[in-house]
Amino acid sequence: MIKVKKEVLGIAAPQRAYDSQYYDKNCPFTGGLVVKKELLTGKVVKKDTNKSATIVWNRSSYIPKYERFALRRSRLRVHNPPCLDAQVGQQVLVARTRPLSKTKHHVIIQILGEGKIEHKFGAEEPGKKIVKKKKVAAEEAGEEE
Numbered sequence: 019m020i021k022v023k024k025e026v027l028g029i030a031a032p033q034r035a036y037d038s039q040y041y042d043k044n045c046p047f048t049g050g051l052v053v054k055k056e057l058l059t060g061k062v063v064k065k066d067t068n069k070s071a072t073i074v075w076n077r078s079s080y081i082p083k084y085e086r087f088a089l090r091r092s093r094l095r096v097h098n099p100p101c102l103d104a105q106v107g108q109q110v111l112v113a114r115t116r117p118l119s120k121t122k123h124h125v126i127i128q129i130l131g132e133g134k135i136e137h138k139f140g141a142e143e144p145g146k147k148i149v150k151k152k153k154v155a156a157e158e159a160g161e162e163e
Contacts, residue, residue: 023047027055027113029128035101042069044118045099046127053113053125060094060112062104070122071098073110097125104129 022035026046034040035047043049060073073094078087096112104110109130117123 020048026053026127027057029111032101034103037101040099040101042099042101044069044097044125045101046113046115046125047099047101051115051125053115053127056114058094058112058124059130060092060110062098062106062108062110063093065098065104065106069098069100071096071104071110071126073112094124095121097122099126102126102129108132 020038020041022031023046024031031047035045041048044051046053058073058075060075062071063074064072073096075092077090077092079090080086081088094112096110097115097118098104104126109132110126111128111130112124113127114123115125118125
């Protein structure tokens with residue numbers, strides 16, 4: 019019988035953690051991995067077979083020259099424990115830990131839900147342009163006068 023931590027940083031262990039086939043030494047619930055209180059959220063965009071995943075999140079950065087905000091993307095390689103097994107497209111909560119490999123310093127501790135696609139600038143589909151019809155534009159111009 020493996021020893022399972024019931025709670026890590028206030029997050030309850032998943033039900034699959036109590037099954038011995040999902041044991042992982044680098045899991046904060048089934049293994050002895052200690053996590054720090056530094057938490058991040060992101061969307062899984064890539065999943066590997068070797069218990070790794072890549073998460074991404076968007077952030078806005080200010081450009082003083084143009085007095086505007088630009089949307090930037092940040093990526094992070096994380097450990098995906100078998101008791102959670104996050105799939106591509108899911109929103110996850112990630113905690114910092116000791117270095118697990120050259121590029122992995124974080125581990126997934128909770129699946130928050132399915133990811134939502136953010137549409138920018140009012141477009142119904144990504145990459146689709148919004149075109150006003152001439153009649154609607156003419157009516158709007160007539161109302162302003």
